[in-house]
Amino acid sequence: MNLLYLAYRNMVSKPLNMVLSLVLLVLSVSLVTFVLQLGKQLNGQMDKNITPVDMVVGAKGSPLQLVLSSVLHIDVPTGNIKLKEAESIKNHPFVGSAISVSYGDNYKGYRILGTEPGYLDNYGVVLSAGGLFQQPFEIVAGNTVAKKLGLQIGDRITSSHGLAAAGGEAHDDHPFTIVGVLEPSGTVVDQLLVCDLESIWDAHAHDGGEHHDEGEELEDEEHDHEEHDHEEHDHEEHDHEEHDHEEHDHEEHDHEEHDHEEHDHEEHDHKEHEGGQQVHDEANDTGHDHEDHDDELEITSLLVKFKSPLGLVQLPRFINENTNMQAALPGFEIQRLMGFLGSGVKTINGIAFAILFVSGFSIFISLLKTIRERRQELALLRTYGLGTRKLLFLVLFEGLLLALIGFWLGWVFGRLALALASGYIESGYGYVLQLNGPDLPELLLFGVTLVIAMIAVLLASTSIFKLNISKTLADV
Amino acid sequence: MVKTEGLQFKYPGGQAFEFPNIILNSQEHLLVLGPSGVGKTTLLHLLSGILPASSGSIVINETEITALDRKGLDLFRGAYVGLIFQQYHFIKSLNVDENLRLRQNFPKKTMDKERRFAIAERLGLTPYLKKKVMQLSQGQQQRLSIALGLIHRPQVVFADEPTSNLDDFNCNQVINLLKDEAELCGSSLVIITHDQRVTQHFSNQIVL
Numbered sequence: 160m161n162l163l164y165l166a167y168r169n170m171v172s173k174p175l176n177m178v179l180s181l182v183l184l185v186l187s188v189s190l191v192t193f194v195l196q197l198g199k200q201l202n203g204q205m206d207k208n209i210t211p212v213d214m215v216v217g218a219k220g221s222p223l224q225l226v227l228s229s230v231l232h233i234d235v236p237t238g239n240i241k242l243k244e245a246e247s248i249k250n251h252p253f254v255g256s257a258i259s260v261s262y263g264d265n266y267k268g269y270r271i272l273g274t275e276p277g278y279l280d281n282y283g284v285v286l287s288a289g290g291l292f293q294q295p296f297e298i299v300a301g302n303t304v305a306k307k308l309g310l311q312i313g314d315r316i317t318s319s320h321g322l323a324a325a326g327g328e329a330h331d332d333h334p335f336t337i338v339g340v341l342e343p344s345g346t347v348v349d350q351l352l353v354c355d356l357e358s359i360w361d362a363h364a365h366d367g368g369e370h371h372d373e374g375e376e377l378e379d380e381e382h383d384h385e386e387h388d389h390e391e392h393d394h395e396e397h398d399h400e401e402h403d404h405e406e407h408d409h410e411e412h413d414h415e416e417h418d419h420e421e422h423d424h425e426e427h428d429h430k431e432h433e434g435g436q437q438v439h440d441e442a443n444d445t446g447h448d449h450e451d452h453d454d455e456l457e458i459t460s461l462l463v464k465f466k467s468p469l470g471l472v473q474l475p476r477f478i479n480e481n482t483n484m485q486a487a488l489p490g491f492e493i494q495r496l497m498g499f500l501g502s503g504v505k506t507i508n509g510i511a512f513a514i515l516f517v518s519g520f521s522i523f524i525s526l527l528k529t530i531r532e533r534r535q536e537l538a539l540l541r542t543y544g545l546g547t548r549k550l551l552f553l554v555l556f557e558g559l560l561l562a563l564i565g566f567w568l569g570w571v572f573g574r575l576a577l578a579l580a581s582g583y584i585e586s587g588y589g590y591v592l593q594l595n596g597p598d599l600p601e602l603l604l605f606g607v608t609l610v611i612a613m614i615a616v617l618l619a620s621t622s623i624f625k626l627n628i629s630k631t632l633a634d635v
Numbered sequence: 636m637v638k639t640e641g642l643q644f645k646y647p648g649g650q651a652f653e654f655p656n657i658i659l660n661s662q663e664h665l666l667v668l669g670p671s672g673v674g675k676t677t678l679l680h681l682l683s684g685i686l687p688a689s690s691g692s693i694v695i696n697e698t699e700i701t702a703l704d705r706k707g708l709d710l711f712r713g714a715y716v717g718l719i720f721q722q723y724h725f726i727k728s729l730n731v732d733e734n735l736r737l738r739q740n741f742p743k744k745t746m747d748k749e750r751r752f753a754i755a756e757r758l759g760l761t762p763y764l765k766k767k768v769m770q771l772s773q774g775q776q777q778r779l780s781i782a783l784g785l786i787h788r789p790q791v792v793f794a795d796e797p798t799s800n801l802d803d804f805n806c807n808q809v810i811n812l813l814k815d816e817a818e819l820c821g822s823s824l825v826i827i828t829h830d831q832r833v834t835q836h837f838s839n840q841i842v843l
Contacts, residue, residue: 161740165726165728165729165737168726168728168729168733169728171728172727172728535724536724536725536726536727538685538724539724539725539726540726541685541709541712542683542685542712542713542716542718543712543713543737543738544709544710544711544712544713544714545709545713546705546706546709546710547705547706547709628685628686629680629685629686632680632685632720632722632724633676633680
């Protein structure tokens with residue numbers, strides 16, 4: 160029979176008191192650990208993802224969107240740019256490496272990224288099996304993609320139009336062959352299927368040569384979609400002619416991939432389909448006939464790594480002012496984004512810490528109540544030979560036990576919440592959250608929790624020093 | 636064994652008591668009689684060192700407890716003094732056996748299981764060892780408090796009105812239990828009561 164056991168028995172003898180004290184503590188600890196972990200892991204992943212890219216050059220629109228879409232692959236692109244224009248930047252003396260990326264198709268929800276082999280080098284991703292893509296329609300699978308979809312080397316996959324899993328029109332006539340699988344890298348590459356640029360151009364090049372391409376600057380954002388729309392429609396048109404598809408097919412399709420804006424287009428398009436696609440609608444007249452001329456080849460964006468820091472100062476401004484393209488700096492944009500989110504995180508943390516202090520207060524009240532109720536027992540223990548200090552330890556143990564259990568439960572709940580969030584975030588954004596052991600900030604939080612419990616105990620136990628054994632024991 | 640001299644106590648701003656000198660040899664028993672309000676419980680608290688005397692001295696087992704500091708007093712009480720209260724006091728979150736173990740444990744650890752079981756057996760508590768103390772009947776609680784007063788083989792046991800609220804049969808039984816246990820432990824017994832039924836059991840008496 161030691162004091163620790165007695166403290167434990169005292170604690171569990173009043174389960175309602177205990178639960179009340181614990182609930183607040185668990186709530187605050189789980190909130191704080193959850194937010195800390197979420198922020199840390201998302202930040203870490205984002206940092207990893209944006210480090211290889213100093214600047215993104217893409218179609219005009221929101222710079223944040225450009226970064227989110229072309230670097231982090233969690234948003235839709237702002238549009239396309241001419242390969243020829245992009246090439247001109249490649250040759251700028253301040254530019255170290257510049258890698259073209261083009262995308263707009265998916266396989267079962269995973270993006271197919273047309274790019275150059277240098278893209279993988281920049282992320283430091285290496286093959287775990289197979290080889291790199293050598294020719295069009297050879298493709299390597301990111302580690303997560305391969306694992307999740309069970310892709311093997313030699314598998315043939317058919318890409319679907321658009322960036323979301325469902326509803327995209329399938330490019331049946333251009334299947335890809337898996338030639339390699341990548342090592343896990345903890346970057347966005349894990350979530351991608353990577354092929355060369357020609358594959359992307361070719362996959363979308365089978366839609367006849369009816370359209371003219373000009374004025375892509377007219378449709379800044381959604382440009383790409385619209386463009387793809389056209390392509391789709393083109394495909395559809397073809398399909399129409401070929402397979403007599405029903406109209407609502409198109410509608411569904413468009414819906415899922417694109418915004419309201421496009422309803423008009425759809426209608427137009429439908430009419431067009433009927434009319435045989437000559438009366439192509441006004442705003443959408445962009446070019447897709449990639450094969451027509453090399454001049455007209457397009458990419459979604461250009462990922463630039465500077466050779467000289469001067470590039471950072473001069474190039475973005477130059478591009479934004481003198482070209483039809485825009486330049487965005489991932490580091491800056493993500494910092495800006497985190498600035499928006501940061502206040503939210505701060506608020507949640509603030510609330511969590513407020514709850515932590517309230518829970519400290521509730522432990523204080525609960526112990527104060529306990530000490531009052533057990534005054535006679537404490538006096539009895541004094542007659543058993545326990546000194547004041549031991550009684551203080553008894554109460555301290557009880558308070559610390561509460562804090563310990565509360566922290567542990569809270570930590571576990573925080574991780575459970577993280578596991579839940581991980582499922583959600585992975586399906587939405589392809590980010591996987593790790594369930595790590597306790598890290599330094601959490602240990603600090605543990606310390607804070609213990610200190611708060613200790614203060615609560617000391618404040619609550621002042622009456623122990625003034626305990627009048629004789630009077631207490633004589634009272635009925 | 637127990638010796639007091641010129642013992643006085645004055646409640647702050649209230650009643651003052653003066654107590655006759657007591658001399659009690661080892662293994663002798665003493666009955667302190669008196670009506671309510673003459674300071675019987677006060678005397679018991681003074682003797683057991685849970686209330687500091689205003690003046691005078693108390694010597695128990697060669698130790699002048701009136702000279703001890705609080706910590707020394709706690710330790711002394713834990714080792715040499717047994718207390719049986721008028722109102723039973725237990726640790727409510729522990730069961731009967733754990734209460735006995737707790738009393739055995741302080742101030743020095745003695746995990747004497749046999750002693751615990753023997754005293755429980757003699758006092759008829761064996762079937763209730765795993766029970767919560769609040770589930771015991773009045774009589775069982777009384778016997779448990781006797782066990783708690785004696786389990787650590789104190790030099791002297793102070794019992795405060797141990798027979799109030801008991802019928803004649805139980806009164807006799809409790810006094811016999813107390814005397815028998817005290818004999819077995821080699822303890823002195825000091826009983827403080829207003830209950831005249833107890834007088835026949837003790838030859839050594841003082842009246843307040």
